[in-house]
Amino acid sequence: xxxxxxxxxxxxxxxxxxxxxxxxxxxxxxxxxxxxxxxxxxxxxxxxxxxxxxxxxxxxxxxxxxxxxxxxxxxxxxxxxxxxxxxxxxxxxxxxxxxxxxxxxxxxxxxxxxxxxxxxxxxxxxxxxxxxxxxxxxxxxxxxxxxxxxxxxxxxxxxxxxxxxxxxxxxxxxxxxxxxxxxxxxxxxxxxxxxxxxxxxxxxxxxxxxxxxxxxxxxxxxxxxxxx
Numbered sequence: 001x002x003x004x005x006x007x008x009x010x011x012x013x014x015x016x017x018x019x020x021x022x023x024x025x026x027x028x029x030x031x032x033x034x035x036x037x038x039x040x041x042x043x044x045x046x047x048x049x050x051x052x053x054x055x056x057x058x059x060x061x062x063x064x065x066x067x068x069x070x071x072x073x074x075x076x077x078x079x080x081x082x083x084x085x086x087x088x089x090x091x092x093x094x095x096x097x098x099x100x101x102x103x104x105x106x107x108x109x110x111x112x113x114x115x116x117x118x119x120x121x122x123x124x125x126x127x128x129x130x131x132x133x134x135x136x137x138x139x140x141x142x143x144x145x146x147x148x149x150x151x152x153x154x155x156x157x158x159x160x161x162x163x164x165x166x167x168x169x170x171x172x173x174x175x176x177x178x179x180x181x182x183x184x185x186x187x188x189x190x191x192x193x194x195x196x197x198x199x200x201x202x203x204x205x206x207x208x209x210x211x212x213x214x215x216x217x218x219x220x221x222x223x224x225x226x227x228x
Contacts (some may be wrong), residue, residue, distance in 0.1 A: 013146075013161040016153050018213045020145035021098055023069035025062050031101035033108045034059065035092055042088040049108070052086060059095075075144050089113045094137050097212050101176040106210040107180075107201040108183070110134075111194050124181070131177055132215060138215040139165045165219050172222045179204050 020075075026034060037058050043044050056063055060101035065073050079094070081087060096109050100185070114126050122130075143162045148155070182200055192200075201210075208214045 012153060013158050014213060014216060016151060016158060017143055017146040019148070019217070020069050020071075021101075021142050021212060023062055023145075024072065024075075024098065025060055025102055026095050026098035029099050031096045031099040031106050031109055034099045038088060038092040038095060045088045046081070047086040047088055047091055049084065055091075061208065062178055069145060070149055071145050071147070077140060078144060090133060090137070093133055094141070094205035097134065097137060097210065097215075098142075103201055103206045103208070103210045104198055107198055108194065110210070111197050115194070121191050122194075122197075124190050124192070127177065127181055131173060131180065134215060135169045135173065135176075138212040139169045139219070142212050143216075151205050152226060161220075165216055165225060168223045171221050175222060176218065179206060180207065 009228075037055050038047070041047060041054045043051070047055065055061070063072055063076055065071065079086060079090065081167075092113055093110065096106055099106075100102065110130060111122065113131055114122055139162075143165070146158050147162065151158075155218075181197065182199060182204075209218065
């Protein structure tokens with residue numbers, strides 16, 4: 001891939017993706033605020049058009065195309081259900097990953113999105129689904145913002161960077177799961193509690209991991225390690 005193999009060049013591409021994400025304005029809010037408004041303006045796991053407008057207004061989100069982020073509308077269109085609504089959980093996940101706040105709090109909120117009955121325990125299979133949705137957001141969705149956009153950074157290298165992420169997300173998914181639960185849940189018949197989940201995040205020193213940028217950087221760095 002020529003110059004794309006340079007981690008310094010890739011960091012520039014990631015900074016560009018992150019810059020596009022930052023323009024949406026989630027990062028100006030704490031993750032708990034993001035979670036609160038998505039829960040308040042949703043019904044039966046869906047967010048309808050009127051509810052979405054309330055969320056956008058309360059959080060001051062930038063959802064229209066602008067010079068700074070010309071593909072914002074494309075991102076939100078890609079997140080819609082076939083009936084035109086939004087999935088409450090996936091939109092809350094998006095907001096939590098892009099928001100400010102510490103990893104322990106983000107981990108707790110993400111866990112609770114998959115624990116609607118507040119049982120404070122999730123199966124390994126559910127954790128697996130959580131990771132799938134996180135990867136979809138970080139690699140398959142928000143990267144839309146940086147594609148087919150005029151910028152000082154070569155679009156060819158942006159496309160190559162995103163393709164590296166897409167091709168390797170599943171490959172390094174087991175390592176990501178290990179960061180979340182370690183050996184606490186090895187198969188679909190085992191479970192992990194909220195307290196153990198939070199403890200694992202704290203012990204693993206994942207301060208910047210529960211962000212879209214953190215997930216993407218981990219995938220890319222693991223890819224580079226596998227080639228060395």
